[in-house]
Amino acid sequence: MEDISLSGRVAVVTGAGGGLGRAYALELARRGAAVLVNDTGGTLDGTGHTSAAEAVVEEVVARGGRAVANGDTVSTPEGGEAVIAAAVDHFGRVDAVVNNAGILRDKSFGKLDWDDFHAVQDVHLRGAAYVSQPAFRVMREQGYGRFVFVSSNAGTFGSFGQASYGSAKAGVIGLAQVVAIEGERHGILSNVVCPLARTRMTESVLEADEALSPEHVAPLVAYLASEQCRETHQVISAGAGHFARVFTGLAAGWQADPTRVVTAEEVAEHMGRILDPAIHTIPLSAPEELEMLAPVVAARSAAGQAV
Numbered sequence: 001m002e003d004i005s006l007s008g009r010v011a012v013v014t015g016a017g018g019g020l021g022r023a024y025a026l027e028l029a030r031r032g033a034a035v036l037v038n039d040t041g042g043t044l045d046g047t048g049h050t051s052a053a054e055a056v057v058e059e060v061v062a063r064g065g066r067a068v069a070n071g072d073t074v075s076t077p078e079g080g081e082a083v084i085a086a087a088v089d090h091f092g093r094v095d096a097v098v099n100n101a102g103i104l105r106d107k108s109f110g111k112l113d114w115d116d117f118h119a120v121q122d123v124h125l126r127g128a129a130y131v132s133q134p135a136f137r138v139m140r141e142q143g144y145g146r147f148v149f150v151s152s153n154a155g156t157f158g159s160f161g162q163a164s165y166g167s168a169k170a171g172v173i174g175l176a177q178v179v180a181i182e183g184e185r186h187g188i189l190s191n192v193v194c195p196l197a198r199t200r201m202t203e204s205v206l207e208a209d210e211a212l213s214p215e216h217v218a219p220l221v222a223y224l225a226s227e228q229c230r231e232t233h234q235v236i237s238a239g240a241g242h243f244a245r246v247f248t249g250l251a252a253g254w255q256a257d258p259t260r261v262v263t264a265e266e267v268a269e270h271m272g273r274i275l276d277p278a279i280h281t282i283p284l285s286a287p288e289e290l291e292m293l294a295p296v297v298a299a300r301s302a303a304g305q306a307v
């Protein structure tokens with residue numbers, strides 16, 4: 001296998017002042033990238049500021065790497081622009097973006113407060129878009145780019161008390177898939193990592209165990225951020241040395257007679273087949289799903305009719 005190298009490349013890692021982001025920044029720098037270490041340095045709920053990014057830059061430099069700190073928030077369009085502008089100003093280009101910044105404000109759905117809901121969406125989902133759009137424009141000009149979006153099993157599978165976080169993290173996957181589809185013609189690849197590691201975000205639910213250190217996730221991020229990466233449009237779970245694809249599949253399902261509208265009773269009767277995942281396909285875009293869905297839908301779609 002060819003060495004995974006980021007030599008001569010410029011990487012932006014948001015929320016890299018601690019936890020997983022710090023581990024990503026250190027690994028990308030170790031493999032040769034000049035790294036923009038972004039972090040507002042706030043508390044877990046996103047309030048306050050410290051110089052967390054500067055401390056990680058010192059670590060990178062002490063290990064012989066190149067890095068600069070940036071304290072702009074990802075949670076506004078201006079902040080996202082400023083993060084990417086700082087990378088371009090310091091290093092002249094942007095080759096890889098790791099959308100890692102995150103906060104938590106967990107509450108059960110019935111008690112959800114809209115300020116918390118919006119704050120969480122602003123950092124995870126909107127923040128990923130605010131940073132990625134200016135980066136996408138730079139990458140499009142370069143004809144080269146790598147996006148690593150960060151989701152969570154709370155987004156893919158759901159998690160009690162995490163309506164804000166889970167919905168934002170599911171949205172991140174939708175964003176990443178569109179960036180993958182639109183980026184392909186420009187040499188831009190886009191993938192998602194669902195990490196699992198013990199950080200301040202998870203210390204109340206994960207035991208202190210070296211196997212759960214953020215360093216176990218960083219190799220996947222380094223590969224996805226590198227020129228050697230061949231993947232795009234993928235979602236990969238990573239933690240404790242386990243790496244596995246997470247996918248949305250389309251089951252073979254039940255094909256009813258499309259020339260008449262079936263009854264609700266018929267749908268209920270066939271629920272076993274509708275839900276059976278034993279035979280499934282994994283569409284790589286919405287049009288591909290339409291083609292697979294049923295010949296009748298594909299025919300109508302090809303004829304330009306709404307479906």
Ligand SMILES: NC(=O)c1ccc[n+]([C@@H]2O[C@H](COP(=O)([O-])OP(=O)(O)OC[C@H]3O[C@@H](n4cnc5c(N)ncnc54)[C@H](O)[C@@H]3O)[C@@H](O)[C@H]2O)c1
Nearest residue numbers: 015019020040041042073074100101102152196197199201
């Ligand atoms: N730890 C896990 O097991 C786990 C699981 C699933 C997903 N994640 C995701 O991984 C990412 C990293 O989380 P972590 O566990 O290292 O937690 P963490 O709290 O240590 O890291 C998040 C970082 O983002 C920074 N940040 C917050 N708001 C910001 C903003 N507006 N602009 C810039 N930086 C901001 C924080 O200051 C912090 O340093 C998050 O997106 C999180 O949702 C973590």
